Amino acid sequence: MNHKNGFNPLSRTTAHRRAMSRNMVTSLFRYERITTTKSKALEVRKSAEKLITRAKEDTVHNRREVAKFIQDEKILNKLFTDIAPRMKDRNGGYTRVLKLGYRQGDAADVVILELVDFKLETEAEKAEKPAKKAAPKASTTTKAKKTTSSKSKEDAAEKPAKKATSKKTAEKKEEPKAE
Numbered sequence: 001m002n003h004k005n006g007f008n009p010l011s012r013t014t015a016h017r018r019a020m021s022r023n024m025v026t027s028l029f030r031y032e033r034i035t036t037t038k039s040k041a042l043e044v045r046k047s048a049e050k051l052i053t054r055a056k057e058d059t060v061h062n063r064r065e066v067a068k069f070i071q072d073e074k075i076l077n078k079l080f081t082d083i084a085p086r087m088k089d090r091n092g093g094y095t096r097v098l099k100l101g102y103r104q105g106d107a108a109d110v111v112i113l114e115l116v117d118f119k120l121e122t123e124a125e126k127a128e129k130p131a132k133k134a135a136p137k138a139s140t141t142t143k144a145k146k147t148t149s150s151k152s153k154e155d156a157a158e159k160p161a162k163k164a165t166s167k168k169t170a171e172k173k174e175e176p177k178a179e
Contacts, residue, residue: 003085007046010039010043013178014132014174022070024036025044025047026116029048029070029078029079029083032115033112033118035052035100035108035113036111037103037109037110037111041097041113042097045097047069050069052094053084053094054089058076059177063080086117090116093116094115095115096115097112098114098138
């Protein structure tokens, strides 16, 4: 009988189960939405909700207790400064489990575990993100073009008929001629 069994061991050793739980909770706080199996989600949800409850009161003691479970310092700060203040008004129930269906390979129940206040990005927001990311890349490529253009001007002055090459290949070609 399965009376008073407080958790699902998920057919794993204690060390594997603890590591997997920590990684999944960290991923949940990082992305605020993860896809996993139903049994894993129900186990991860328990520890995630306890950590959010701790993080609602930002004290040194609570930070150290949560840091025992979450190793990534950026995620720890995100939990205390971003996620927990959003959940201040709630008395629990910080996560939700949405059923997706069954996995093709082994027919396991697949679910989405997400924070309750998670909002999907709209089409307009998705369009803005690549535009913002593309702008810094454009500025770095112009710097790279400037440095290569000064080298290519030197090479072009020496050999106008050939395509502009890098400095190293130009030196290698010149060495055999000197012999």
